[in-house]
Amino acid sequence: MAFGYESRDASGNLVHSTEDSTFTLLGTYTANPNTDHTFTGVPIMPTRVVTKLMLNQVNGDDEAYVHQHSLSGSTLTVTVPTAAYDDDGNRANTVKTFFMVFGK
C-alpha cells in the first residue's frame, strides 16, 4: 500500500489495514415478543445496516414472526407486523427479536 495504516503481528503477518472493510457494532437492542419499541441514541455512521435474529425460537408450533424495523437518524423503531395481529387486533405471534446495528 502506498499510504494508510497496516497492523502486523510479530511474524510480519498482516492483521488489519486500511485496505480492509468491516462493520463496527454500534448497538444491540432486544425487542420483546408482541411489543413495539422505540430505541433512541443509536450512533450514526455514514453507512449502517441492521441485522436481526430470533432469540430462543426454533419450533414451528407458532407463527414466529420477527419484528419489522426502520432506522432513521438515531432512532430505531421496531414494530409487530400487522400480519401477526390476532383476530381481535392485538399484537400477537411475534417472537423475541435481537437487533444489531452496524456501521462503517
Place this chain on the structure above:
Amino acid sequence: MAVGLQFKNASSEIIVDSDFHHYHYIGKAAYISTTQVPDLKDGNNTNHSTTAGQYMSPSQVNGDIIKYRVVTRDSSSPPPMCFIKPNSTGTNAPRCAIVLTEQDATTHYYWNIWVLQERTGTHSSPTSHTRPELYCFSPHNAMTNSQRDVGTETLGVATFNSSGSKTYDSRLKPLKLVSAGVANSAPSVARTNSKSNGWSPYFTVDTVTNYTFSTSSTESNASDLMFYAPSLAHCCQEHRENTDGDGFQSQGYNSYFYAWARSDLWYCFYRNTFRFTSKTNFQSSYTIYASGHVWKSVEDSSSIFTAILAAAAAFVTFGASLIVLGALVATAAITQAFTNSGTAAGTYYPYIDDSRNRLEDVTFLLSKASYYD
C-alpha cells in the same frame, strides 16, 4: 466522535472507531451433538380400511440439527456473531443456516447455537454431510479473559473509549469482511411444483433466490468464504389424500355391508437456509426442519356415505388438522421421542402452504476463514 481514534479505508468507510467495541475472533464454536426432529407419524386402522402407504414420504428428509456452544463473558453479553464456514460449496452443496440462538437456561454465559443442515437421499436412507464450522466473534467487552489473552504478542494497535475501556486490539484478530449484501426475498414456499404422487408426495425443495456479490479480495473459489446470515423465514407445506371403499362382510345372521374411508395428511416445516453456489453467488432457499404423516380411518356399517364424510371431516379444515396433530404430539410415545432426540415438542404445523418473514431483510456478511485459521 469528538476525541479518539478513527481509521478509514480508501473508500472512506470507518474500519476502527475507538468509541465502539469492535468484534474480535473468539474461536470456533464447540460442537455438542447432532440430531433430527423425530418423525410425527401416526394414525389408526379400521377392520376393512387399507393399510397401504402408512409411512413417511421418501422426500420427507429432515435436516440435521447440529448443536454448538459458544462461551461469552457473562450473562449480559450479547449473542456471538457466528459465521458459517460450509463444508462444501456449489449447486449440490447442502444448505445450512443458524436456526436457533439461545442463551443457556442454566449457565447464562453459554450460548446454544443450532445449525440446520440439509440431508440428501431418501427418508429411509438419508445422507448426512460433514458439519460446518462456526467462526465466532464477540465485541471486546463481551470476550472472556482467555479470549482476550494475547499471549506473548506485544506488537499492534489498541484503542480505548472515553471510559478507558479497550474497544479494539489488532492482536485479537478483529473482524474483517470481504463482502456484504441483503437477502430480502426468500422464496414464497419451498416447493412450487405439484406435490401429488399417491402415497409418496413430493416435498423436495424446488425454488431458490440468488444474490450475487463481489468480494474485496481475490478468490480463486468459494471454499474459503464463510457467511453470517440468521435464518428468519420459515415455510410450511402439506399434501392431503383421501381414499375409500366398501364391501360386504359375510358372517351368518350378523352379515353386514360396510364402508370405510381414510384421509391422509403429510406436511413439512422448513427453515430458510443458504449456500454458496459459486464465489459470486449466495443462494437462499429452504431445508426441512420437521415433517410428519398422519391419517385417520373411519368405518361405518349403516351408510356407505357416513364413513366417507366422517373421515373427510377430520381434515376438512385447517383448524381440525391442528387439533389432530396436537393430540398426536401429546401422546407419550411421541413426547418421549422428542425428549430423547433433544428437540422440543410442538405441533410443527402453525399455518398452511405459506411462509413467514420471507420479505424481512437478511443482511449477509461474508468473511474468509483463512483470516482466522
